[in-house]
Amino acid sequence: MNNQVLIKDEHMFLSEGIQEFGYLLITDNEFNLVAGSENCDEWLCDDFSDCLGLNLWNILTDYFPNYVASINKAVHQVLDDINERVLMEVFIKEDSYYLNIYLLNDLIYLEFEKKFEDSNVFFPKFEIVDKLLSKNKGNIWQAACSYIIKISGFDRIRVFQFVEGGNGLIIAESIDNNELEGILGC
Known part of the structure; x- marks a missing residue:
């Protein structure tokens, strides 16, 4: 065949909808936000498109003040090719998320995926x-x-x-x- x-x-048949259990931020090499998932407006801005062009470090300082230094270190490990990707755990609005940082096509991806506790899985x-x-x-x-x-x-x-x-x-x-x-x- x-x-x-x-x-x-x-x-x-592929789902192209927004996943309810995660968020995505994408920056250029100058750390300006160039894209992301629309559902980020739940915790970033009233309208996520207003965040486009903002500096990643300003956003992280506002929303993740306890993680800025470790996220900065992780991003630079990816940029300096020390690690292909860095995984860490952060909190968004009292919920635990895994943060996956990696580089693809000269863009920096920050994927936040909610940590689930399920004893059956x-x-x-x-x-x-x-x-x-x-x-x-x-x-x-x-x-x-x-x-x-x-x-x-x-x-x-x-x-x-x-x-x-x-x-x-x-x-x-x-x-x-x-x-x-x-x-x-x-």
Whole structure:
């Protein structure tokens, strides 16, 4: 079966909505806010678009005064290529969040994901995730697929990377069923 035809004939249904459990801030190399998730208006500004162009350090000083120094250190570790990404824990409005800082296409990403405590779901310790990311530098999406397939029990996990125009590419895939055909690279 031709994988290119498979993709054209089947439709991928992807959620493009705002996730309720996280926030995203994106800055340029001069630390000016260039993008982010619209739901940041819940804790940053009444209208998130008013925050665009503001300096990251001013925002962090206002909203994360206890974390500015450690976030600054983490951002510079990523910029200086000491670490590909830095993971840390911060609080937003009394709730604990994981902050994932990384560089992509010369932009600095700060992803805040709410920390959930659920005894029915296995979540590895934060340090284990950090080690997983560090060990698989440059191949993180494949490592993530392999790890998710192990803990989820699914028979196939894929990572789809969007590019301009809403198109994209399968950049990582793990299959745990010999009857399923891979479509990596499609």
